[in-house]
Amino acid sequence: MLRYAIKRIGYAVVTLFIVVTVTFFLMRSIPGDPLSHMARALPEQTRANYYAKYGLDKPLFTQYLMYMKNLLRGDLGESVLYPGRSVSETIAKTSPISGLVGGIALAIGFVIGITLGIIAALNKNRWPDYLVMFVAILGTTIPVFVFASLLQYFVSVKLGWLPPSGWGQPRHLVLPIIVLSFGPVASFARYLKSSMLDTLSQDYILTAQAKGLSQRDVILRHALRNSMLPIVTILAGRIVGVFTGAFVVERMFGVPGIGFYYISSINNNDYTMILGTTVFYAALFVIAQLVVDFVYMLVDPRIRIVPESR
Amino acid sequence: MSSKWSTKRLFVLFLTFTMVLSVFAGCTPQGKDTGKTAELDAEQYINTYLVADPTTLDPSLRSDSYSSSILVNTLEGLVRMEERNGEYYLNRGDAERWESNEDGTVWTFYLGDNKWEDGVPVTADQYVYSLRRSSAPETGSPNSYFLAPIKNFEAVNKGELDVTELGVRAIDEKTLEITLSEPVPSFLSMIDTTVYYPQRQDKVEEWGEKYGSEAQYTISNGPFKVASWTHNSSIVLVKNDQYWDAENVKLEKVTYYIMPDETTYYNAFEAGEIDFVGTGKTEWLERFKSREDTVYNSYTSATITYSFFNTEDELFKNANIRKAFMLAIDREDINEVCFSGLRVPTYGWVVPTISVGDRNYREAAGDMVKEMLEELKQNGQTPKDLLLKGMEELGLGNDPSKLKVTFSLAGTDEWFRNLGEYLQQVYKRELGVNLEISFAEWGIFYDNVTKGNYQIGFMGWGAYYNDPYDVLSLFVSDYDAIETGWKNAQYDELIRRASTEMDEDKRLQLYIDAETILIKDEAVVSPLATSRVNQFVRDYVHGYSTLGFSNMGFKYVYTVGRP
Numbered sequence: 001m002l003r004y005a006i007k008r009i010g011y012a013v014v015t016l017f018i019v020v021t022v023t024f025f026l027m028r029s030i031p032g033d034p035l036s037h038m039a040r041a042l043p044e045q046t047r048a049n050y051y052a053k054y055g056l057d058k059p060l061f062t063q064y065l066m067y068m069k070n071l072l073r074g075d076l077g078e079s080v081l082y083p084g085r086s087v088s089e090t091i092a093k094t095s096p097i098s099g100l101v102g103g104i105a106l107a108i109g110f111v112i113g114i115t116l117g118i119i120a121a122l123n124k125n126r127w128p129d130y131l132v133m134f135v136a137i138l139g140t141t142i143p144v145f146v147f148a149s150l151l152q153y154f155v156s157v158k159l160g161w162l163p164p165s166g167w168g169q170p171r172h173l174v175l176p177i178i179v180l181s182f183g184p185v186a187s188f189a190r191y192l193k194s195s196m197l198d199t200l201s202q203d204y205i206l207t208a209q210a211k212g213l214s215q216r217d218v219i220l221r222h223a224l225r226n227s228m229l230p231i232v233t234i235l236a237g238r239i240v241g242v243f244t245g246a247f248v249v250e251r252m253f254g255v256p257g258i259g260f261y262y263i264s265s266i267n268n269n270d271y272t273m274i275l276g277t278t279v280f281y282a283a284l285f286v287i288a289q290l291v292v293d294f295v296y297m298l299v300d301p302r303i304r305i306v307p308e309s310r
Numbered sequence: 311m312s313s314k315w316s317t318k319r320l321f322v323l324f325l326t327f328t329m330v331l332s333v334f335a336g337c338t339p340q341g342k343d344t345g346k347t348a349e350l351d352a353e354q355y356i357n358t359y360l361v362a363d364p365t366t367l368d369p370s371l372r373s374d375s376y377s378s379s380i381l382v383n384t385l386e387g388l389v390r391m392e393e394r395n396g397e398y399y400l401n402r403g404d405a406e407r408w409e410s411n412e413d414g415t416v417w418t419f420y421l422g423d424n425k426w427e428d429g430v431p432v433t434a435d436q437y438v439y440s441l442r443r444s445s446a447p448e449t450g451s452p453n454s455y456f457l458a459p460i461k462n463f464e465a466v467n468k469g470e471l472d473v474t475e476l477g478v479r480a481i482d483e484k485t486l487e488i489t490l491s492e493p494v495p496s497f498l499s500m501i502d503t504t505v506y507y508p509q510r511q512d513k514v515e516e517w518g519e520k521y522g523s524e525a526q527y528t529i530s531n532g533p534f535k536v537a538s539w540t541h542n543s544s545i546v547l548v549k550n551d552q553y554w555d556a557e558n559v560k561l562e563k564v565t566y567y568i569m570p571d572e573t574t575y576y577n578a579f580e581a582g583e584i585d586f587v588g589t590g591k592t593e594w595l596e597r598f599k600s601r602e603d604t605v606y607n608s609y610t611s612a613t614i615t616y617s618f619f620n621t622e623d624e625l626f627k628n629a630n631i632r633k634a635f636m637l638a639i640d641r642e643d644i645n646e647v648c649f650s651g652l653r654v655p656t657y658g659w660v661v662p663t664i665s666v667g668d669r670n671y672r673e674a675a676g677d678m679v680k681e682m683l684e685e686l687k688q689n690g691q692t693p694k695d696l697l698l699k700g701m702e703e704l705g706l707g708n709d710p711s712k713l714k715v716t717f718s719l720a721g722t723d724e725w726f727r728n729l730g731e732y733l734q735q736v737y738k739r740e741l742g743v744n745l746e747i748s749f750a751e752w753g754i755f756y757d758n759v760t761k762g763n764y765q766i767g768f769m770g771w772g773a774y775y776n777d778p779y780d781v782l783s784l785f786v787s788d789y790d791a792i793e794t795g796w797k798n799a800q801y802d803e804l805i806r807r808a809s810t811e812m813d814e815d816k817r818l819q820l821y822i823d824a825e826t827i828l829i830k831d832e833a834v835v836s837p838l839a840t841s842r843v844n845q846f847v848r849d850y851v852h853g854y855s856t857l858g859f860s861n862m863g864f865k866y867v868y869t870v871g872r873p
Contacts, residue, residue, distance in 0.1 A: 053450030084523025
């Protein structure tokens with residue numbers, strides 16, 4: 001078990017190394033530079049001084065080695081576009097905000113989605129099923145920005161209940177959370193429904209029913225637990241996604257989260273920020289994968305045996 | 311077809327909002343004052359927005375327009391361009407008065423008694439420090455080229471001379487002297503830019519690279535100071551009581567929400583969360599115009615939309631071919647079809663808002679493209695004749711449909727697709743040319759343009775200050791900011807002479823002569839339209855300016871009757 005764990009962590013480190021290296025060179029092959037947002041032909045000397053300041057005048061491979069050296073010391077550098085903003089501080093400050101908004105939305109979406117999934121599965125091909133699936137299709141097909149602007153328009157402009165955008169008070173959380181929980185509701189409901197239907201047709205459900213367990217016990221203790229397996233896989237990805245923010249929602253509602261930096265750093269050639277956010281995302285993802293494997297062992301007895309066998 | 315300069319089009323967005331925001335930043339005691347000062351609201355505050363988080367509030371390192379919208383409010387420079395009775399008025403800033411020697415190369419500024427927010431007096435030394443810091447190569451300032459007129463700037467910026475050799479010194483605590491390498495007629499408008507603001511050496515050194523990156527790492531000597539800054543969410547400014555002219559500052563608080571999304575700020579304006587909004591979309595224009603509690607201000611900006619030719623290209627090295635492509639476009643028509651009729655058709659490179667002294671440049675210089683067309687018509691010719699003439703000169707036969715011409719656009723969305731189709735149709739109809747369109751994202755487009763890997767391009771450019779030099783100097787051979795590869799010694803000479811000519815009439819004539827070469831003789835660039843700013847302000851807001859180059863922040867803004 002320990003050897004297995006060490007091996008897995010080793011793989012994780014190699015994966016991260018590859019991700020950083022590939023990102024570094026891919027990113028530098030994008031045309032433009034951090035000054036191109038100025039949309040001005042700057043004098044040669046201005047450009048040269050700027051490059052020199054950020055070490056961008058050195059050979060690319062030298063820059064790569066410098067970056068790796070700093071990375072090993074845990075230093076992600078300073079943003080090239082936002083002077084004075086350290087990349088690690090920015091991540092540390094913004095990802096919890098994304099985590100808060102996204103986490104609440106995910107929790108709400110999870111609970112509602114699972115409930116709706118169960119209702120749909122137990123009422124297959126009857127109206128509650130159709131209704132749930134209708135909501136689920138809406139949730140996956142309506143673009144986030146459409147839903148968000150509709151909410152802004154009706155709730156803020158027409159009804160005047162909540163501010164359309166902003167940060168700092170609990171009321172600012174409501175709209176982004178509603179928008180962000182819509183997607184999870186939809187996908188959890190759909191996944192759980194199909195997985196539940198699959199589970200309900202298994203022999204052990206028949207056994208449980210034959211043992212004389214109440215319908216409630218059969219569903220909650222046997223069917224639901226086994227139906228959760230595919231959900232755990234999606235959930236892990238979603239939890240990682242929570243800390244990397246939601247670009248569109250954050251930008252529309254003025255949430256100072258990390259989502260902005262993922263997209264804007266690429267658009268603006270903010271090299272250190274691109275790498276920092278990528279490293280952060282990759283690390284979270286790799287860790288989440290480890291955790292998922294571990295959780296699988298806890299949830300599913302069939303998986304539990306595998307790593308132990310030699 | 312909707313004219314949608316949306317957030318994706320980084321460059322025009324940037325340039326457009328330079329204008330929009332400089333308007334939000336422009337306010338005046340006399341400009342739009344309706345004289346109702348008696349019933350000032352008890353709580354004086356303004357809510358507005360920026361479409362992006364400022365990069366930094368460090369005047370040496372900022373590189374975007376958003377930071378300058380904040381800095382004009384929090385820092386005081388030597389002078390301030392204001393609006394008085396609808397006209398530009400150069401007011402004092404830190405400098406109570408100033409003078410120059412006879413040939414305009416040595417400027418002396420006498421500072422008043424302004425203080426920083428912590429009570430420390432503003433001194434000439436702080437100006438010297440700031441200008442030296444921005445010039446020093448290791449600072450890597452993206453705006454340092456604004457300091458180019460100062461003596462020894464280039465050598466200092468290259469690292470060849472020590473910063474102490476820069477032509478700026480403090481004669482005493484309150485007297486600043488700036489020496490220029492040659493006379494610069496527009497020098498006083500130039501020093502009203504952020505890179506000429508003073509900086510506190512003690513604070514810059516104490517805070518190091520953090521300087522300007524957070525609210526607690528800023529210090530102000532202007533009408534307002536930064537109270538808080540939540541990146542990508544909001545910036546709050548509050549009145550700075552130490553400011554020399556604090557008694558004329560009525561607002562206690564200015565909140566900027568960072569709203570990158572169009573629908574968000576439209577909804578926020580409708581919900582009463584912000585007091586100003588700008589739009590370039592017809593449907594929103596109509597909607598906001600129908601509001602009774604809103605004042606609509608519409609005026610020409612300093613941002614031009616144009617196409618430009620690669621004069622090193624096999625085909626476009628020929629001036630007649632360039633002229634044909636320039637004259638084949640009907641500027642009224644492209645404005646209606648592609649820009650929703652929201653811009654001003656433009657017939658010269660210098661936009662209609664720029665003046666030389668008191669004289670509007672465009673009125674003096676005339677509509678050059680129009681004149682060319684009329685001349686052509688009088689000779690019974692069409693743009694196609696010019697094209698054929700050019701083809702003959704190049705030995706390319708007489709069949710325009712065989713020419714291979716690619717028009718490069720910096721965008722890939724529907725708006726650009728429509729523009730591409732429009733250009734194809736027009737050039738097919740007018741010149742018989744089968745145009746190809748290349749669509750690319752801004753970064754790729756600009757990379758191709760700088761490498762000379764294009765034939766015709768399409769772009770926008772915003773003027774920084776109110777003198778034709780700002781835009782005409784872009785074509786000087788060794789600057790070539792528009793990347794046309796065009797070199798013309800006579801043009802260079804005219805611009806050089808104009809840049810040091812203190813007599814306004816003579817200077818105006820030099821600029822006209824230069825623009826005549828650029829447009830009429832050589833057709834290096836094809837001006838199309840100038841953007842308009844469409845701004846809506848809630849009717850309880852007073853004391854703001856609608857002059858694009860005024861630079862007064864929210865200094866004189868106040869509200870009467872805010873619900």
